[in-house]
Amino acid sequence: MFSDLIFAKPAQNIGDQDVHLWLLDTRQYEENHQLALFRSILSESEHRRMLQFRKPEAQQRFLIARGALRLLLAALHPSLSPADLAFVFNDFGKPALHPNPLNIHFNVSHSGNMILIAIARGRECGTDIEKLDASRNIRELAAFYFHPHEHALLLHAPDEAAQLKHFYALWTLKEAFIKAEGKGMAIAGDSFYFSDIDSAHPQVTITENSQASVQPWRFSQQFFGDDFSMALAVAENDELELSVMCKCLIV
Template sequence: MSGDVSAFLVGDVPSATVTGLLATLDDEERRRAARLPSAEGRRRFVIAHGVTRQIVGSCLGAPPAELQWKVGAHGKPELVGQWTGIHANLSHSGARCLVAVSRDRAVGADIQRLVPGLDVLAMARRYFPADEAADVVGAADPADAFARLWARKEAVTKAAGGRLTQVLPLPTPPGAVVELTGSAYRVIDVPAPDGFHAAVALAGAEEFRVGVSEWKPGVAELMPEVARWTPEVAQWQP
């Protein structure tokens, strides 16, 4: 169906797989990885960017190492060169990352780890609209409520290729259509592991479906079973 999204959750992978993923990165990605201060940070970077290349390469029938990206004014990469024709977006938080791909519409993905000790009440009051800030303050688990909202706002920001400060004050209920600089973006929550929240946004107000699966080395399946987010019942319906 036009407008569907495939989303892949990525965790740790064997060291031999990391070595193979590193070989597909371009020179700039390798420089960025090398600048990270910890071995664990470098490993996670290689996994996130290498797996993104694997997924996008599979979608396009392209060698992952031949993919080229151009970074926009606010940091969003877009495919350029010989291999184009698909929209992709990557997010990583802690030891997890989320890769989303769409054939028809600009896509944004975000995964957020619940961070212990983060002053989410102060952040919600500062950055969110008053009703959302009140929801966080009144929630049984404010950190959980905050991470869910933040993931939606980041996903919209990344779909738009804009600034997070433009989106933070905008209401983002589940399934919301967010108006930003004259354009519409629809955002929905997607399943995430315990301790995380995740969201995907697409350009345009039309509804869309997201299929979510766990990425495994060597698995070539591109379009997992899709499920439609139904806000009325607040659950995933096959």
């Protein structure tokens, strides 16, 4: 059970150098008692947002993502229950805890049956997970959304399989960066570009016309099995080393 995993070993501490990544498979949380727990801790506004989704599977994915986020954040605030947590949103819709005495930052992404949650302290963070889809016209998407430098690298991939992975590595890195910045579509996809994406530390270059900030970031990207690409963007801090711990909540 999800609740057993969370409360058996609560993540009660997170240091300034830590980023916790939680990976959830929604297929593992479909029993009535598990979903009832999630429903019991969502706010009224979250319930309304959930019901705005027409498809039952989309409603359930939202329910699990928000419920899991509340459980994880509440574990860091022992004086608060998951239902007590309150959120505020910036002008672009990025949520934050309020009040937030521990300076906790978080981000949530989902694709298919997988949900990815990133939690950091004292650092902005963004994350993205995408299910690989070979039926998409990735060349057309890259031409429209990517910087020309990224598009050119994509076209030089040796075969279609490599091109697909290259596309989704770039896509998730770019989405994680935009989400970490918290400015939504105000940051155009072609106003920055990534290089060294096959290395442990991909690098980003910001163009002159970009709305992205000039603060340093650290990035990571990896594939989960053969089906998903995951990426993380975390604000850099020269004084602290960064440790990323990935915890798969899959029973």
